[in-house]
Amino acid sequence: MKWCRFQSGSNVAYGVIEGDRVTAVAGSPFESHTRTATSVPLSGVKLDVPVIPPTFYAAGVNYREHVTEMAHRRGVKPEFPPQADVGYRANNALIPTGEAIVIPKDATELVQYEGELVAVIGKQCKRVSEARALDHVFGYTLGNDVSERTWQRGDRTFWRGKNTDTFKPMGPWIVTGLDPDALRVTIRLNGKEMFTYAVKDAIFGVRTFISRMSQYLTLYPGDVLWMGTDGATENMKDGDVVEVEVPEIGVLRNPVVRER
Secondary structure: OEEEEEEEOOEEEEEEEEOOEEEEEEEOOOOOEEEEEEEEEHHHOEEEOOOOOOOEEEEOOOOHHHHHHHHHHHOOOOOOOOOOOEEEOOHHHEEOOOOOEEEOOOOOOOEEOOEEEEEEEOOOEOOOOHHHHHHHEEEEEEEEOOEEHHHHHHOOOOOOOOOOOOOEEEEEEEEOOOOHHHOEEEEEEOOEEEEEEEHHHOOOOHHHHHHHHHOOOOEOOOOEEEOOOOOOOOEOOOOOEEEEEEOOOEEEEEEEEEOO
16 A cells, blocks of 8 residues: 655645545544545645654664775775664654755755665554564655765764755655565666665664664654665765655655755
């Protein structure tokens, strides 16, 4: 099933996408809900971020080639994490597919994409095993973990390097019933394929992250976990368009503009 959040007029609602139409839902996919009689063409609505997460988690340094490439650029030896570690991102940075990534005018040229699979939690979980971890996943969407590398390295935290407004495109919708290990992420810049990678090549997979996190944190419906990216990342500039695609999900597409 394919779920979205969409704007129709001044209203924002969850909807179920079937073919080229979306049916509005009363309630949310994470609680009791009912389909309404409102069905409109998908092309006639504005897609919003598919979920506003109670907590926004992000796996870091989770693919070997990405870790190696970023270490080489800094002139240091790559260090791979011994266990699944998670960080946080900020909801203020979320934008839907189609909206512009806005680079602040005082940012350096080192503003880069990171195309990622995003797991959306569907059921509250605490101290779950890896074997049962995916039982708590509602579905999957896509994210672009835009990063200003100079700020990322120089600031004490990621408060602006990762969390500047518009730096977290997510969407276009959530798809249920997928096996994350069967998925492949492709990243394009201005139509050119920059990198493609298999989700199963992660150092730690979705099961491992959810299980380990749940030993210490309670995960709630609607929480999101961005799973990290692989490969080298390149700079984005004013006028660019970046796309993140998983065929079983869709395409997250955002233009890039720099403040004047």
